[in-house]
Amino acid sequence: xxxxxxxxxxxxxxxxxxxxxxxxxxxxxxxxxxxxxxxxxxxxxxxxxxxxxxxxxxxxxxxxxxxxxxxxxxxxxxxxxxxxxxxxxxxxxxxxxxxxxxxxxxxxxxxxxxxxxxxxxxxxxxxxxxxxxxxxxxxxxxxxxxxxxxxxxxxxxxxxxxxxxxxxxxxxxxxxxxxxxxxxxxxxxxxxx
Amino acid sequence: xxxxxxxxxxxxxxxxxxxxxxxxxxxxxxxxxxxxxxxxxxxxxxxxxxxxxxxxxxxxxxxxxxxxxxxxxxxxxxxxxxxxxxxxxxxxxxxxxxxxxxxxxxxxxxxxxxxxxxxxxxxxxxxxxxxxxxxxxxxxxxxxxxxxxxxxxxxxxxxxxxxxxxxxxxxxxxxxxxxxxxxxxxxxxxxxx
Amino acid sequence: xxxxxxxxxxxxxxxxxxxxxxxxxxxxxxxxxxxxxxxxxxxxxxxxxxxxxxxxxxxxxxxxxxxxxxxxxxxxxxxxxxxxxxxxxxxxxxxxxxxxxxxxxxxxxxxxxxxxxxxxxxxxxxxxxxxxxxxxxxxxxxxxxxxxxxxxxxxxxxxxxxxxxxxxxxxxxxxxxxxxxxxxxxxxxxxxx
Amino acid sequence: xxxxxxxxxxxxxxxxxxxxxxxxxxxxxxxxxxxxxxxxxxxxxxxxxxxxxxxxxxxxxxxxxxxxxxxxxxxxxxxxxxxxxxxxxxxxxxxxxxxxxxxxxxxxxxxxxxxxxxxxxxxxxxxxxxxxxxxxxxxxxxxxxxxxxxxxxxxxxxxxxxxxxxxxxxxxxxxxxxxxxxxxxxxxxxxxx
Numbered sequence: 001x002x003x004x005x006x007x008x009x010x011x012x013x014x015x016x017x018x019x020x021x022x023x024x025x026x027x028x029x030x031x032x033x034x035x036x037x038x039x040x041x042x043x044x045x046x047x048x049x050x051x052x053x054x055x056x057x058x059x060x061x062x063x064x065x066x067x068x069x070x071x072x073x074x075x076x077x078x079x080x081x082x083x084x085x086x087x088x089x090x091x092x093x094x095x096x097x098x099x100x101x102x103x104x105x106x107x108x109x110x111x112x113x114x115x116x117x118x119x120x121x122x123x124x125x126x127x128x129x130x131x132x133x134x135x136x137x138x139x140x141x142x143x144x145x146x147x148x149x150x151x152x153x154x155x156x157x158x159x160x161x162x163x164x165x166x167x168x169x170x171x172x173x174x175x176x177x178x179x180x181x182x183x184x185x186x187x188x189x190x191x192x193x
Numbered sequence: 194x195x196x197x198x199x200x201x202x203x204x205x206x207x208x209x210x211x212x213x214x215x216x217x218x219x220x221x222x223x224x225x226x227x228x229x230x231x232x233x234x235x236x237x238x239x240x241x242x243x244x245x246x247x248x249x250x251x252x253x254x255x256x257x258x259x260x261x262x263x264x265x266x267x268x269x270x271x272x273x274x275x276x277x278x279x280x281x282x283x284x285x286x287x288x289x290x291x292x293x294x295x296x297x298x299x300x301x302x303x304x305x306x307x308x309x310x311x312x313x314x315x316x317x318x319x320x321x322x323x324x325x326x327x328x329x330x331x332x333x334x335x336x337x338x339x340x341x342x343x344x345x346x347x348x349x350x351x352x353x354x355x356x357x358x359x360x361x362x363x364x365x366x367x368x369x370x371x372x373x374x375x376x377x378x379x380x381x382x383x384x385x386x
Numbered sequence: 387x388x389x390x391x392x393x394x395x396x397x398x399x400x401x402x403x404x405x406x407x408x409x410x411x412x413x414x415x416x417x418x419x420x421x422x423x424x425x426x427x428x429x430x431x432x433x434x435x436x437x438x439x440x441x442x443x444x445x446x447x448x449x450x451x452x453x454x455x456x457x458x459x460x461x462x463x464x465x466x467x468x469x470x471x472x473x474x475x476x477x478x479x480x481x482x483x484x485x486x487x488x489x490x491x492x493x494x495x496x497x498x499x500x501x502x503x504x505x506x507x508x509x510x511x512x513x514x515x516x517x518x519x520x521x522x523x524x525x526x527x528x529x530x531x532x533x534x535x536x537x538x539x540x541x542x543x544x545x546x547x548x549x550x551x552x553x554x555x556x557x558x559x560x561x562x563x564x565x566x567x568x569x570x571x572x573x574x575x576x577x578x579x
Numbered sequence: 580x581x582x583x584x585x586x587x588x589x590x591x592x593x594x595x596x597x598x599x600x601x602x603x604x605x606x607x608x609x610x611x612x613x614x615x616x617x618x619x620x621x622x623x624x625x626x627x628x629x630x631x632x633x634x635x636x637x638x639x640x641x642x643x644x645x646x647x648x649x650x651x652x653x654x655x656x657x658x659x660x661x662x663x664x665x666x667x668x669x670x671x672x673x674x675x676x677x678x679x680x681x682x683x684x685x686x687x688x689x690x691x692x693x694x695x696x697x698x699x700x701x702x703x704x705x706x707x708x709x710x711x712x713x714x715x716x717x718x719x720x721x722x723x724x725x726x727x728x729x730x731x732x733x734x735x736x737x738x739x740x741x742x743x744x745x746x747x748x749x750x751x752x753x754x755x756x757x758x759x760x761x762x763x764x765x766x767x768x769x770x771x772x
Contacts, residue, residue, distance in 0.1 A: 006448050013592075026284050032295035032297050051277055098414055102418035205588045208592075225683050395587070399592055403599040462638050466638075469598075474602065481607050481608060485610070
């Protein structure tokens, strides 16, 4: 049993790097005219979406680990597993942006979102198991509708790319909006005496 | 309500990465002669300016969060919003430097400065709201002349690029000099018994 | 004699960056078709292997330093020496992946694994020396079979590349699996009263 | 007056990134043969030298800040000034390595070393001023022979590049060896009752 401070520090480091190196996919345009920025626009939009997603993960990770006192091996690896999928964001983001939100890259982006959501769920379960079914986190997430709905919506979005890529993108934005409010369930419980 | 340590750690990480990856825009020159360094000079100068700006933001962020005890969702997102605009510094810096401070890139650089200044103001307001109008920070920033003047000067600078790019650059340097002194107002108040 | 917090923070930072910049070796593919992802597959597989290895090092580093109260110069440098070899992971991983696990790159990858394992052993020894033969860590690692076996297996794997590269790769995966369980010996001892 | 924890965290972050992105200057070689590694050898050697230098700076920074209780604006900026010059290490290292330790790049590398040494001295002075002439650090550094000798040796090395580049490189290695022992003066004083 060990403290969680290094787990948080390491996760913060990885998330900070992921969120920042995504910006490197926006290559400095060759000329000084504003028109050279136009091809960057889809890359910029995909960057904004991914920035928001990493921000959501950081916020929720922040909240979830707040309830955690000790880490064990399973939690350490569940956390690394989550970081692995999040580390693919720069690649998926760059591919989607540089190909103007084409079908294939949009589907791959959804795949990364899906795997990250599953990994987050596994980490949440690992923490609940280590704390007992009666723990603060277990009560806080409760039925965990958002947590269960998100992977389903990502899967639907991936299938939707066969119809139209923009359908999938709209779903990605929708799920992001659903999560933009940080996990107030935990905040609320913590505020109770 | 949660502690601010992870907010600080994450922000420090992102700022440390931004300030460091800007240096990657200065590509290693192809030959061993000093003359191959000459084209790097404008990139170097824009790097120095951006390094100072990120340093200013880190210092003031450091001071502002010092007065903060608890973070809420609004503060978390206001902080991420600030980091988003700061994350565009490497791109804006590289574009301005590689095009020898041409008009368009100089205006875009000003746009990033302007958005970051607005985001900083929003974060400051979010913190003051969470602490109450009577808080340490609220009293410390007072009329906040510098905070209100900076966005105006950036906007003026953007317009000035239509006249001459160097006018805008001079304004960017001027505002940086204004801020180079860290926010002594907070230091002074904290030093009071 | 100084605290270990900055040693941990610096190591976490370096490991977080190493694990994240490896992903930059997977260049965004040029076209939007899934077929353009195929050449990335070996790079992806080598990325997964290296991600797991860095994760193992981080976990075990985490556990080992947990038993440490004070750092001295020897520990500081033994730690930097370990980080040096780990910092070569992105290069070795990229070379192995981009050459489809060819013989030479596979051998070099093993060389980096071997040097990192030796460096980890030296760091462990430096900590035990500083704490005395009777310390918690000394008792926890005991005969340290895994620690002694790993470099041998890496050396065997390097030689095995002369026969077939996949033999070496199988050994790399095997050693990773051996280590995937975090060092429960220390956990167990710490759990004792 | 504020605590030093964020100053340490930010500096650790920047130093961790600098030490790690230098490895990106060693581009993955195009082919799978060991012969393709040969052109990397000078880049590797310059990487080793710079890794050791950043390690020395991190260690000494670690020791120096250990004696520090509070930071003021001057210390914050002296620290950023030091980080600025250290941030040029990847560029100077890459240029020197990729040009096989030619005269010009060797001189520039010395220039970066010289400026970093001066910046370190300024930071040391800022800390001593803030603590008073009688402080722990003031007594610990005493005459500070190494600190005064290093910039002189760097300057000599830069001049020596006009005779032969290897002379300068030998001096860089020599100064690194002088510093490789962490600042035991401070360790010794701290160990006193």
